[in-house]
Amino acid sequence: MYQTLKTLDFFTEAELQEAMEAATFHVIPKGQIHINQGEVCKDVLFIKKGLMRSFYYNSESEEVTYCFSFENAFFTAYSSWIQQKPSPENIQAITDTEVYIIKRHDVLRLQENSINWQKFFRTQAEGAYISLENRIMILQRESAEKRYEDLLERHPEYLQQIPLNYLASYLGITQRHLSRIRQNLANLKPTVI
Amino acid sequence: MYQTLKTLDFFTEAELQEAMEAATFHVIPKGQIHINQGEVCKDVLFIKKGLMRSFYYNSESEEVTYCFSFENAFFTAYSSWIQQKPSPENIQAITDTEVYIIKRHDVLRLQENSINWQKFFRTQAEGAYISLENRIMILQRESAEKRYEDLLERHPEYLQQIPLNYLASYLGITQRHLSRIRQNLANLKPTVI
DNA sequence: TTACTTATTGGACAAATGTCCTTTCTGACC
DNA sequence: GGTCAGAAAGGACATTTGTCCAATAAGTAA
Known part of the structure; x- marks a missing residue:
C-alpha cells in the first residue's frame, strides 16, 4: 500500500506514514x-x-456481480461509503484475500485539512466514474457477444481468475x-496449439 | 449559477465572485x-x-444517448474533461439552451489552491459515480420493461421533455x-382521466 | 386550411437471449 | 484408480428484443 500510494506522487512522507499507521492487516477467507x-x-x-468482488440482487433475486477488484487496488462499497447510506452491494472475497483495512474515521481525519x-x-x-462510463457504453447498445469480446480485450486476466457464472452476470x-x-x-x- | 453554488455551502463569497467572473453567457441553439x-x-x-444531452455512436454506428442534463446543473464531456483525451461523446442542445461557460483554464486556477x-x-x-452505478444496476440484469418503469419513477420529467427515440437508446x-x-x-x- | 415535416405507433417476421435440465469436464481427496 | 462436488457446456424450447416497413398522429410554416 505504501508503495502504491507513494507512486501516485500526491503525498508527503508524513502523510504516507499517517496512512500506514491507520491501516490494519487482515485475511478474508474465500467466500466470506x-x-x-x-x-x-x-x-x-x-x-x-487475492481477489474480491461486489454483487447485489436484482428484482428477480438473482445474484448479479457488479465489479471485481484485484491486487494493489483500493476497494469498498463505494456508493455507501460516499453517501453513508445502506449498501446495495455485498463485498466478498473470491479467494483468500490479504487486505489492509482503514476505518472511515481515520480517512476523514486524513482528508480534513489536506x-x-x-x-x-x-x-x-x-x-x-470513467470505468463505469466505459461499462455503460458497452452495456447500453452492444450485443452480448461484443461485450464478451470487449472484456477479452480490456481484461484478459478476468478470464483466468474469475468463475464464468460471475462473469456472465457481470456482462449482463x-x-x-x-x-x-x-x-x-x-x-x-480456433486457438493455435 | 451563483445561487446554485452558494446553496452548496462550500465556498467563500470571494470564491463565488471569482467563479462568476470566469463565466460567460451563451445561447446554444436547438440541435447544435x-x-x-x-x-x-x-x-x-x-x-x-433549457435541456441538453450527450450521445455517442456504438460499433454499429447507431446514435446512442448517454445522458441528459437539465436546468441548474453543470454539464460537460466529463471523461474527456477528466483525462483530457478525445471525447467519446457529443454534447448537444435538445432545445435552445442558455448556458454559462467556464473555461478549463479558469477552473484549474480556481482549484489550484482551494x-x-x-x-x-x-x-x-x-x-x-453514483448515478452511473444506479444505471448499471438497472442495465445489467433488469428487463427493458423494468428499466422503463424505473425511469418513470425516478425521472418522470424525462417523459415530458425528451423525444422517445432518445429515451429508447438511453434505456438500451x-x-x-x-x-x-x-x-x-x-x-x-390505464390512465385515469 | 393545406402542405409538409417530424414523432410515434404497430404488423410480420427474424435474431438474440433466457429457462429448464442433463451431460461433460476438472480438480480435490481418499 | 475411484468417488465426489463444483464448474462449465449444451439440447430443446419459450420469451424478449430487433429489423424492416407502413400507417397514424402531432407539430410547424405558408
Whole structure:
C-alpha cells in the first residue's frame, strides 16, 4: 500500500506514514462477505493479495456481480461509503484475500485539512466514474457477444481468475448464453496449439 | 449559477465572485453540438435554461444517448474533461439552451489552491459515480420493461421533455421496442382521466 | 386550411437471449 | 484408480428484443 500510494506522487512522507499507521492487516477467507447489503460502509480495503468482488440482487433475486477488484487496488462499497447510506452491494472475497483495512474515521481525519488527500479522493472518484462510463457504453447498445469480446480485450486476466457464472452476470447475461458465445467464438477463431 | 453554488455551502463569497467572473453567457441553439466526439473537452457548462444531452455512436454506428442534463446543473464531456483525451461523446442542445461557460483554464486556477474547490469537484465526481452505478444496476440484469418503469419513477420529467427515440437508446433498446413496452403498460394500468 | 415535416405507433417476421435440465469436464481427496 | 462436488457446456424450447416497413398522429410554416 505504501508503495502504491507513494507512486501516485500526491503525498508527503508524513502523510504516507499517517496512512500506514491507520491501516490494519487482515485475511478474508474465500467466500466470506466483508460488507453486507444493507450495512453502511465504514471502511475501505486495500487488497495486498487475492481477489474480491461486489454483487447485489436484482428484482428477480438473482445474484448479479457488479465489479471485481484485484491486487494493489483500493476497494469498498463505494456508493455507501460516499453517501453513508445502506449498501446495495455485498463485498466478498473470491479467494483468500490479504487486505489492509482503514476505518472511515481515520480517512476523514486524513482528508480534513489536506489538499493532497482531497485531490487523491477526487481522482479516485474520477477514475471510478470513467470505468463505469466505459461499462455503460458497452452495456447500453452492444450485443452480448461484443461485450464478451470487449472484456477479452480490456481484461484478459478476468478470464483466468474469475468463475464464468460471475462473469456472465457481470456482462449482463446468463451463464447459458455466455457458454453459447464462447462456443461461437471458439469455432470462428480456433486457438493455435 | 451563483445561487446554485452558494446553496452548496462550500465556498467563500470571494470564491463565488471569482467563479462568476470566469463565466460567460451563451445561447446554444436547438440541435447544435457544443462538443464533438474526438475533441478534447476544454470547458464546462452550467445550464441556466433549457435541456441538453450527450450521445455517442456504438460499433454499429447507431446514435446512442448517454445522458441528459437539465436546468441548474453543470454539464460537460466529463471523461474527456477528466483525462483530457478525445471525447467519446457529443454534447448537444435538445432545445435552445442558455448556458454559462467556464473555461478549463479558469477552473484549474480556481482549484489550484482551494480545498473548497477540490472538495466541490470531488463531490461532483462522487455524485456522477453514483448515478452511473444506479444505471448499471438497472442495465445489467433488469428487463427493458423494468428499466422503463424505473425511469418513470425516478425521472418522470424525462417523459415530458425528451423525444422517445432518445429515451429508447438511453434505456438500451430500440424505439420499436419502447413503443411496445408503452403499449403493454398502457393496457395494464390505464390512465385515469 | 393545406402542405409538409417530424414523432410515434404497430404488423410480420427474424435474431438474440433466457429457462429448464442433463451431460461433460476438472480438480480435490481418499 | 475411484468417488465426489463444483464448474462449465449444451439440447430443446419459450420469451424478449430487433429489423424492416407502413400507417397514424402531432407539430410547424405558408
